[in-house]
Amino acid sequence: MSDIIRRDPRAEWIARNRLHPLHAAMQPVQHSWMGPNGVIRKNVHGVGFIGPNGIKRIDRSGAQQGGAAKRTAAVEVQLPLHQVAAPAFYINVVPDMVGGRLSSHDRDLLGLARQLAGSDGAVLAVVFGEHKENAFATAGVDRLLVLDGHEFDGYSPEQRVQGLRAVDNQFNPRHWLLPDSRSGGGELGRRFAASLKERPATRVWQIKGDECIGRAGAGQEDLARPLPRLILAAVECADPVSETRHEVLPLELSTALARSLPRIEDLGAVAVDPAAIPMAEAEFIFSGGNGVKDWALFHQTAASLGATEGASRVAVDDGFMARDRQVGASGTWVTARVYVAVGISGAIQHLQGIGACDKVVAINLDPGCDMIKRADLSVIGESAAILQALIVAVEAYRNGAKRDAA
Incomplete structure (x- = not known):
């Protein structure tokens, strides 16, 4: 048998041509990737994935039989309901709930x-104040x-x-589990531990039996210690729940909270230049x-939204954006709550870089x-017209908010 590797020029052309009907079938499926902390993440929705319960995922979309075009007609699968009528004990979680919704860190x-x-x-x-989350069950x-x-x-x-x-x-x-984050969970957890006179485990990324492992030495070493009652966990500490739905039964405190005068006054958020983040x-x-x-309209829209600017590798190579603004596996891995992609086709390296983003909007x-x-949300159309309409909508919203405040 010859050792010569033969290429298929037609298959390579289909893989490059995004308008070809067989283009999606020629793309490699990403089953796992490395997260921003160096932990290998797995695609829990991928075909053949074996979950923590030992159940193997089955593809019912018809994609394996050439039914990629049937995705719009796919029926949502109802997950099995997990019920605990009389809990033997509680595991309390205090999520950050930035913006009133669960973040990827909260789900981990x-x-x-x-x-x-x-x-x-x-x-x-345990959630403080009003929230907008409707996916506690899953x-x-x-x-x-x-x-x-x-x-x-506030603070x-x-x-x-x-x-x-x-x-x-x-x-x-x-x-007690709190996220060891800059969004408030890290400080709140340490304050809570001090009030309980307990020593918490911080930057925990793995739990094995009665032992937990946390980051130490500027993140270069692992520190193992007995599992305490108060745990401050790092991002990617566990796989999020994906195979069950839960009751989310409401509970209330049996006694009213005591009111006391705070010693800290919240003066509001400090304005920060998005370009400096x-x-x-x-x-x-x-x-x-x-x-x-x-690009002038692009910069104007970013300034109007108060967003940090990013770019694809093509835009950076063409000189429209600085190299430190490049997003992707060959640039910067980002974990934004909202990522808006304008005129980005979605190369595999770029999709890897935004894998940890909560919500992605594509124009x-x-x-x-x-x-x-x-x-998660797509807008099909010319980017210039969409950006102009977005600027008008943002200005109208802010002017309306100012009138309401007055």
């Missing part, structure tokens, strides 16, 4: 809580306790610690690619490009 934390709860325990999520929450009140608005660590102390006295959970820390990224023809002329398939 709930996945870790689900592992600690097992079949006898229940995951109790995130692994068995019980939900909302601590509502104006005293929890109020003292009032929140007082609320957590009341929850701790009533439910006496086996473990590092790409890896930005929560709102407005990214442009080869489809952007009017593109090609309805069949990979970025449109990845996006």
Whole structure:
């Protein structure tokens, strides 16, 4: 047999031509990738994935039989309901809830809580103030306790610690889990631990039996210690819940919270130039690619939205954006809550770089490009007209908010 590797020019042409009807079938399926912390992540929705319960995923979309065009007619699969009628114990989770919704870090934390709860325990999520989340059931929450009140608005660590102390006295959970993040969970967890006079485990990324492993030495070493009651977990500490839905039964405190005068006054958020925010820390990224023809309008839109600017590799190579603005596996891995891609087709390296983003919005002329398939919200049309309409809508919204405030 000859050792010569033969190429298929037609297959290579189809793989490059995004308008070809067989283009999607020629693309490699990404089953796993490396996260921003160096942990290998797996595609839980991929064909053949074996979940933590030992159940193998089955493709019912018809894609394996050439039914990629039938995706629009796919029926949503109803996940099995996990119920805990009389919990033997509670695993309490305090998610950051930035913007009133669960972040990817929060979902990882709930996945870790689900592992600690097992079949006898229940995951109790403690949320401060009003929220906009409607997916607690699929995130692994068995019980939900909302601590509502104006005293929890803004930066109020003292009032929140007082609320957590009341929850701790009533439910006496086996473990407390908080995200070790800059969004508030890290500070709140340390303050709460000090009030309980307990030593928490910080930057935890793995739990094995009665032992937890956390990052130490500027993230270069692992520190193992016995599993404490209070855990501050890092991002990617566990796989998020994906195979079950939960009851999310509401709970209330049996006693009213004691009111006390705060020693800290919240003066509001400090205005920060979005261009000064590092790409890896930005929560709102407005990214442009080869489809952007009017870069002055692109910069104007980003300034109007107050977003941090990003770019694809093509836009950087063409000199429209600086190299430190490049997003992707060959640039910067980003974890934004909202990522807007303007005129970006979605190369595999770029999609890897935005894999940890919560919500992706795509503006593109090609309805069949990979970025449109990845996006949570897609807008098909000319980018210049869409950006101009977006600027008008933002200005109208702000003017209306000013009139309401007056």
